[in-house]
Amino acid sequence: MEKKITPRSEDYSKWYNELVVQADLAENSAVRGCMVIKPYGYAIWEKMQAQLDKMFKATGHQNAYFPLFVPKSLFEAEEKNAEGFAKECAVVTHYRLQSDPDNPGKLRVDPNAKLEEELVVRPTSEAIIWSTYKGWIQSYRDLPILINQWANVVRWEMRTRLFLRTAEFLWQEGHTAHESKAEAIEETIQMTNVYANFVENFMAIPVIKGKKTPSERFAGAEETYCIEALMQDGKALQAGTSHFLGQNFAKAFDVKFTTKEGKQEYVWATSWGVSTRLMGALVMTHSDDFGLVLPPKLAPIQVVIVPIYKGTEQLEQIDKIALLLVEDLVKKGISVKYDNRDTMRPGAKFAQYELQGIPIRLAIGPKDLNESTVELARRDTLEKNIYPIKGIEEVIVSTLENIQFNLFQRSLDFRAKHTTKVDTFEEFKSTIEEKTGFVSAHWDGTEETEAEIKALTKATIRCIPLENQQEPGFCVFSGKPSNQRVLFAKAY
Amino acid sequence: MEKKITPRSEDYSKWYNELVVQADLAENSAVRGCMVIKPYGYAIWEKMQAQLDKMFKATGHQNAYFPLFVPKSLFEAEEKNAEGFAKECAVVTHYRLQSDPDNPGKLRVDPNAKLEEELVVRPTSEAIIWSTYKGWIQSYRDLPILINQWANVVRWEMRTRLFLRTAEFLWQEGHTAHESKAEAIEETIQMTNVYANFVENFMAIPVIKGKKTPSERFAGAEETYCIEALMQDGKALQAGTSHFLGQNFAKAFDVKFTTKEGKQEYVWATSWGVSTRLMGALVMTHSDDFGLVLPPKLAPIQVVIVPIYKGTEQLEQIDKIALLLVEDLVKKGISVKYDNRDTMRPGAKFAQYELQGIPIRLAIGPKDLNESTVELARRDTLEKNIYPIKGIEEVIVSTLENIQFNLFQRSLDFRAKHTTKVDTFEEFKSTIEEKTGFVSAHWDGTEETEAEIKALTKATIRCIPLENQQEPGFCVFSGKPSNQRVLFAKAY
Numbered sequence: 001m002e003k004k005i006t007p008r009s010e011d012y013s014k015w016y017n018e019l020v021v022q023a024d025l026a027e028n029s030a031v032r033g034c035m036v037i038k039p040y041g042y043a044i045w046e047k048m049q050a051q052l053d054k055m056f057k058a059t060g061h062q063n064a065y066f067p068l069f070v071p072k073s074l075f076e077a078e079e080k081n082a083e084g085f086a087k088e089c090a091v092v093t094h095y096r097l098q099s100d101p102d103n104p105g106k107l108r109v110d111p112n113a114k115l116e117e118e119l120v121v122r123p124t125s126e127a128i129i130w131s132t133y134k135g136w137i138q139s140y141r142d143l144p145i146l147i148n149q150w151a152n153v154v155r156w157e158m159r160t161r162l163f164l165r166t167a168e169f170l171w172q173e174g175h176t177a178h179e180s181k182a183e184a185i186e187e188t189i190q191m192t193n194v195y196a197n198f199v200e201n202f203m204a205i206p207v208i209k210g211k212k213t214p215s216e217r218f219a220g221a222e223e224t225y226c227i228e229a230l231m232q233d234g235k236a237l238q239a240g241t242s243h244f245l246g247q248n249f250a251k252a253f254d255v256k257f258t259t260k261e262g263k264q265e266y267v268w269a270t271s272w273g274v275s276t277r278l279m280g281a282l283v284m285t286h287s288d289d290f291g292l293v294l295p296p297k298l299a300p301i302q303v304v305i306v307p308i309y310k311g312t313e314q315l316e317q318i319d320k321i322a323l324l325l326v327e328d329l330v331k332k333g334i335s336v337k338y339d340n341r342d343t344m345r346p347g348a349k350f351a352q353y354e355l356q357g358i359p360i361r362l363a364i365g366p367k368d369l370n371e372s373t374v375e376l377a378r379r380d381t382l383e384k385n386i387y388p389i390k391g392i393e394e395v396i397v398s399t400l401e402n403i404q405f406n407l408f409q410r411s412l413d414f415r416a417k418h419t420t421k422v423d424t425f426e427e428f429k430s431t432i433e434e435k436t437g438f439v440s441a442h443w444d445g446t447e448e449t450e451a452e453i454k455a456l457t458k459a460t461i462r463c464i465p466l467e468n469q470q471e472p473g474f475c476v477f478s479g480k481p482s483n484q485r486v487l488f489a490k491a492y
Numbered sequence: 493m494e495k496k497i498t499p500r501s502e503d504y505s506k507w508y509n510e511l512v513v514q515a516d517l518a519e520n521s522a523v524r525g526c527m528v529i530k531p532y533g534y535a536i537w538e539k540m541q542a543q544l545d546k547m548f549k550a551t552g553h554q555n556a557y558f559p560l561f562v563p564k565s566l567f568e569a570e571e572k573n574a575e576g577f578a579k580e581c582a583v584v585t586h587y588r589l590q591s592d593p594d595n596p597g598k599l600r601v602d603p604n605a606k607l608e609e610e611l612v613v614r615p616t617s618e619a620i621i622w623s624t625y626k627g628w629i630q631s632y633r634d635l636p637i638l639i640n641q642w643a644n645v646v647r648w649e650m651r652t653r654l655f656l657r658t659a660e661f662l663w664q665e666g667h668t669a670h671e672s673k674a675e676a677i678e679e680t681i682q683m684t685n686v687y688a689n690f691v692e693n694f695m696a697i698p699v700i701k702g703k704k705t706p707s708e709r710f711a712g713a714e715e716t717y718c719i720e721a722l723m724q725d726g727k728a729l730q731a732g733t734s735h736f737l738g739q740n741f742a743k744a745f746d747v748k749f750t751t752k753e754g755k756q757e758y759v760w761a762t763s764w765g766v767s768t769r770l771m772g773a774l775v776m777t778h779s780d781d782f783g784l785v786l787p788p789k790l791a792p793i794q795v796v797i798v799p800i801y802k803g804t805e806q807l808e809q810i811d812k813i814a815l816l817l818v819e820d821l822v823k824k825g826i827s828v829k830y831d832n833r834d835t836m837r838p839g840a841k842f843a844q845y846e847l848q849g850i851p852i853r854l855a856i857g858p859k860d861l862n863e864s865t866v867e868l869a870r871r872d873t874l875e876k877n878i879y880p881i882k883g884i885e886e887v888i889v890s891t892l893e894n895i896q897f898n899l900f901q902r903s904l905d906f907r908a909k910h911t912t913k914v915d916t917f918e919e920f921k922s923t924i925e926e927k928t929g930f931v932s933a934h935w936d937g938t939e940e941t942e943a944e945i946k947a948l949t950k951a952t953i954r955c956i957p958l959e960n961q962q963e964p965g966f967c968v969f970s971g972k973p974s975n976q977r978v979l980f981a982k983a984y
Contacts, residue, residue: 030566030623031559031611039554039639046555062531063538067523068560068613068644068660069582072589074522076599086589090561091601092613093585095648097564097578107568109583109610118601119523121560121584121613131522141835147531152560152644156587168560343633 005355007289012233016284020162023292023355025279033160033167037276040356043300045170045279049150051202051297052172052274055194061146061174068152069119070128078252081126084219088155090121090167121154126220126271129175130249137177137267139258144187145177153275163280164237164492171275177267179257181246184268185223188244191272192225192466195240203278204295204407205229205285206415207239208438208487210463215447218271222246228462228487230415231284234436236462236489239281242272280492286380286407292357293379295407296400303329303336303396304358308346308365315340318364321389325362328393334400354379359403360396364389380406421485428476428488432459438489442482444475453477459488497847499781504725508776512654515784515847517771525652525659529768532848535792537662537771541642543694543789544664544766547686553638553666558620560644561611566619570744573618576711580647582613582659613646618712618763621667622741629669629759631750636679637669655772656729656984663767669759671749673738676760677715680736683764684717684958687732695770696787696899697721697777698907699731700930700979702955707939710763714738720954720979722907723776726928728954728981731773734764772984778872778899784849785871787899788892795821795828795888796850800838800857807832810856813881817854817866820885826892846871851895852888856881872898913977920968920980924951930981934974936967945969951980 005022006014021027025041028034037045053063069092076082096113100106122128129147136142154168163169174191178184192209199205207227217224221243229239250256250266257267286293296302305325307318322338329336337358339349346363353361363375374392377384380403387395418437422428431439443449443461454460464486475482497514498506513519517533520526529537545555561584568574588605592598614620621639628634646660655661666683670676684701691697699719709716713735721731742748742758749759778785788794797817799810814830821828829850831841838855845853855867866884869876872895879887910929914920923931935941935953946952956978967974 027624027627029559030563030620031561034559034561036559036624037557039556042556043554062535064531064534065529065662067521067526067528068646069523069526071522072599075589076597079597082589082599086591086599089587089589090584090611091586091589092582093601094583095581097567097574097581097583097612099578105568105571107564107574107578109585119582120589128522132528135519154560170557 005289005291008232015289016280017162019287019291020283023357025283025292026162028162031167033157035162035166035168037170040300041279044282044294044298045276047298047300048202048278049172052198053150055198056148056172056174059190059194061148061176063150064147065149065151066125066128066132068122070122070125072118072120074127074131075120077127077131078220078249080248081124081220085123085155088123088157090154090156092119092121122151123153123155124271124273125149125151125153125173125175126245126249126269127253130253130255130269133177133267134253134255137255137257140179140260143177143179143257143267144183146174146187147176148172148174161280163276163283166276169276171273173271173273176270177250177255178270179259179265179268181268184246184270185244188223188225188242188270188272191242191270192227192240195242195272195274196227199227199229199239199278199281200408202295202297203282203285204297204404204411205239205281206408206412208463208465209467210465210487212241212463213447213450213461213486215450216461218243220245220248222248225466226463228489229281229285230411230418230437230489231281231492232414233284234418234490236438236487236491237277237281237284238462238491239278240272240274243270245269245271285411287357290382291355293407294357294359296359296404299357299359300335301337301356301358302334302400303360303362304353305336305338305362305364306346306349306353307340308363310366314366314369315342317369321369322364325389325392329396332393332397334396360399362392378403380410419487422476423473425476428453428459429457432457432488432490436490438462438487440485440487441476442473442484443486444478444480444482446478449475449477453488458490460491462487462489462491497781497783500724507781508772509654511779511783512775515849517775517784518654520654523659525649527654527658527660529662532792533771536774536786536790537768539790539792540694540770541664544690545642547690548640548664548666551682551686553640553668555642556639557641557643558617558624560614562614562617562620564610564612566623567612569619569623570712570741572740573616573712577615577647580615580649582646582648584611584613614643615645615647616763616765617641617643617645617665617667618737618741618761619745622745622747622761625669625759626745626747629747629749632671632752635669635671635749635759636675638666638679639668640664640666653772655768655775658768661768663765665763665765668762669742669747670762671751671757671760673760676762677736680715680717680734680762680764683734683762684719684732687734687764687766688719691719691721691731691770691773692900694787694789695774695777696789696896696903697731697773698900698904700955700957701959702957702979704733704955705939705942705953705978707942708953710735712737712740714740717958718955720981721773721777722903722910722929722981723773723984724906725776726910726982728930728983729769729773729776730954730983731770732764732766735762737761737763777903779849782874783847785899786849786851788851788896791849791851792827793829793848793850794826794892795852795854796845797828797830797854797856798838798841798845799832800855802858806858806861807834809861813856813861817881817884821888824885824889826888842869852891854884870895872902911979914968915965917968920945920951921949924949924980924982928982930954930979932977932979933968934965934976935978936970936972936974938970941967941969945980950982952983954979954981954983
């Protein structure tokens with residue numbers, strides 16, 4: 001039943017893969033590179049979705065739904081975007097199967113059902129959406145359009161990992177249309193802030209907000225804003241991106257509007273997205289060798305109660321206390337599970353709930369019955385304490401808050417310890433290789449330097465932080481003058 | 493701005509198409525047969541989703557997510573299911589595009605990126621899910637599995653209509669696994685009841701619960717339960733189906749479990765689904781020549797307030813009253829919009845909200861200011877009444893309830909008037925052709941008779957109602973003995 005997970009120190013990557021499967025989050029499917037998101041993993045994703053959706057609506061966005069398929073001629077209209085995704089496109093070429101005359105009981109693609117124009121399974125929806133917006137936008141009165149879509153997308157990745165990189169993944173993609181450049185940029189920044197707020201305050205993961213260098217931008221964007229997080233193995237993970245698309249898509253799809261002054265102008269665009277990749281970030285930031293650790297705000301079950309008993313009579317006594325407690329906690333909006341199954345021993349239950357990252361585990365045993373107490377175990381610190389059952393609800397509420405806070409603080413401390421200012425390339429290389437984490441270094445601003453550093457160290461520029469101090473210095477690689485440090489790291 | 497919709501009496505089909513587009517529910521996309529669900533339409537779908545999801549969870553189901561693609565070899569494993577859907581399958585054959593050497597700036601499918609095995613875009617997910625369940629089920633302890641998935645599916649339809657029949661549509665599909673036939677049948681019936689409850693009590697559409705005849709069953713099912721609704725043009729619409737799949741998929745994917753007695757047995761299955769097709773049913777059941785009519789429980793905006801004024805001073809006075817009212821209504825959980833835009837005349841606003849089916853419209857004008865009154869217009873009956881502003885919240889609450897009730901009752905009356913018992917085939921034909929609606933008639937139980945009736949009249953057996961009176965009679969077509977009536981109709 002309980003297999004041991006490989007410790008992080010032994011093999012971080014293996015630890016991750018085993019944890020995701022054993023904690024019942026997801027598994028590989030029969031389709032190359034596509035995953036099955038299991039009910040427990042999906043329940044966490046649903047909590048993330050619900051919160052994000054609320055935040056999108058609070059900032060004036062509405063949901064809509066656009067087709068899964070993009071006709072090739074639309075897909076290729078914005079050339080940079082098309083070029084950027086062409087190598088990863090799943091393509092539908094036929095619309096019918098038929099009995100295979102050579103293999104009774106088998107099917108084959110019907111050669112007479114070839115599509116006149118191939119359909120790309122959306123890797124992202126700018127093309128199909130902007131071809132639609134063309135019909136919606138005539139005048140400044142039709143702007144802004146503030147739309148979000150929850151959808152599946154497909155990018156044919158050669159090397160996949162559960163949540164972090166899968167051929168099909170779930171995401172949301174915002175696509176907005178504006179009458180001015182300034183307004184579009186403001187939207188791009190607003191959504192970067194929404195993402196940072198969500199990831200920090202709900203996922204308990206500190207992030208650096210920044211801009212991507214031109215070579216790391218989204219294909220078709222004029223500016224890509226991002227939030228970057230640091231995983232426990234010292235590698236960075238891009239947790240969300242928000243793109244200022246300029247007028248590129250408006251030009252590709254000829255989307256103009258009449259301004260208040262009666263002129264015809266191209267519309268300004270943004271797009272922004274986060275995906276099930278965030279699940280990977282959640283796992284890798286907080287979890288430990290015993291399994292998943294979840295921030296209380298995203299835990300499908302926040303509290304589990306396990307009875308420890310001998311015989312029916314004791315169980316009945318514990319049941320009474322536990323069920324009252326469940327009722328009280330539910331009233332406080334806390335999700336709680338009472339696990340009095342008699343088919344599993346308490347120790348096995350403890351291990352299972354540790355593996356699944358339930359923030360608080362309560363145990364009630366014979367001694368507790370006598371003394372009106374309860375044992376509370378925190379998943380984040382693994383500390384156990386005995387509390388009087390009277391007033392335990394308040395302890396639980398404040399402990400949940402404390403766990404949420406502690407997880408964030410712990411990650412913040414980790415990041416602080418793993419962010420290193422370096423001024424020589426030797427130091428750069430050894431830090432990236434040995435200490436790992438973010439390296440803050442001067443860069444001369446050229447793509448050539450960026451590419452050479454990447455080739456030599458596998459580290460990329462994660463971002464130019466938005467709240468960046470301007471300071472004169474010299475590029476860590478070329479020695480050319482620079483006016484600010486940027487953040488390098490190896491990344492997922 | 494406001495185009496008139498073709499009246500139902502003139503062309504029901506045209507009325508439907510125009511209404512869906514003009515009320516901003518959906519529109520056709522650049523992809524053949526695929527629709528764009530616009531924000532207003534999507535907001536209604538979200539309300540439907542939220543309620544259904546609640547009902548699924550209340551009956552013990554969890555959500556999960558399975559791949560979009562089904563490898564051909566898995567797809568064809570359950571032969572009847574495969575055969576039933578083969579003609580409608582979009583097939584991915586390649587995973588990469590490349591620059592087209594003959595057309596600079598254009599892309600083409602990379603001939604070197606052909607998949608070894610073609611991937612079917614899921615038309616339904618039994619195959620991929622049961623191939624997954626094989627890994628999840630060993631013993632009776634692993635059962636039941638009660639999973640639902642919210643997803644997009646693709647069925648390559650030749651003749652499409654917004655919501656009613658589209659190549660891609662959104663739906664939920666439940667897939668459950670059980671240790672006994674009885675438990676699986678119970679689940680199938682339970683979900684039929686959940687659907688009926690939702691459609692009747694939230695969509696305000698009365699339905700007949702029944703079983704399909706063998707020829708109308710889902711491909712691969714042993715029994716298909718359905719709920720059938722009647723549209724205003726006298727045609728039936730299948731609003732949801734729940735399938736008892738027997739052990740067909742377990743056998744196709746070799747999914748066995750160890751029983752409590754230690755024997756190896758095949759697992760029993762069900763699947764059940766409703767889709768964005770319900771949006772079509774919602775439109776066609778309640779709406780009128782002025783536009784959409786929405787049941788309050790599914791209306792994204794339940795109450796709209798429109799000020800009627802001359803000059804800023806009057807507007808300011810009305811603003812004060814309206815904003816207080818908005819606050820009170822929000823407290824009562826009512827969704828309300830105050831539309832004091834000065835860019836549109838009240839008459840145009842009235843027309844727009846009629847078109848969009850907002851259940852209650854309040855108007856506050858100069859006379860109301862003097863007399864502390866407000867005009868309340870009901871969308872369902874188009875009645876207007878003046879009420880004192882004091883106490884209007886209670887009037888609104890009860891009017892919303894009354895509209896919900898009235899819409900259901902009106903449809904129920906319509907259905908009663910359009911359900912006809914017939915005992916001769918002459919009567920059958922003339923009823924189907926002229927009076928339309930459900931025809932209740934004896935049937936000899938043979939596929940031949942069913943097929944001949946369909947060929948002659950286009951009417952199909954919609955269902956054998958679950959709560960059916962057993963009565964001896966003679967088949968309306970063949971004259972052979974029969975022990976119950978079944979429901980015939982032309983259908984969407």
